[in-house]
Amino acid sequence: MSETDELVFETTLDAPPEKVWRALTIPEYLDRWLDKPADARVDQIFADAPNSVTYRWREQGAPGERVEESYVTFELSPQGDGGTWFRLTHRPAAIPAAANNNEAGPVALMRAA
Template structure:
């Protein structure tokens, strides 16, 4: 996945080792406690490169008849010299909305009266 202007990126250093952070991100019962996600969000792992990165698809159910919103959250872990972990979280929308009046080329659709 390539970086977009819509990405939300958070980076920080953690005192825990990469192995410990990896377990927190990939063992379901640890992940549930660590993320504290809303009940309206379903999380499914879609890619992993142990113990360096893991990507989850987040699907948030819309209220009423609203379509669910999908996004991808990638966690990247880099060992630090002091035994800790450099932690990078990237939250990326699955599809970027486009304006209804955009000038992008679109396939014309015509309706014919019966």
């Protein structure tokens, strides 16, 4: 996986880190602004209060489709003006390899019938 597989959003927020932290970690507050699909499951898997928190995001599509899994990490840093530097990184849990790739890894052999 490379950094190009990640989506990164950075900005400054006009709120202290403690307030942003609460919005990211208290479920009732998180649900107010996190627009997740009804079939998505979001589980906190890591927290380093009040600096960063990571969630596993899992979406089940239509019956028979594979589960899409990714990780969303929020990083916070205090700013001199009382605000918060905010970084959101969204990365897939795994990048599916193309069937014709040449990378080393498990070998799958097929036999013609």
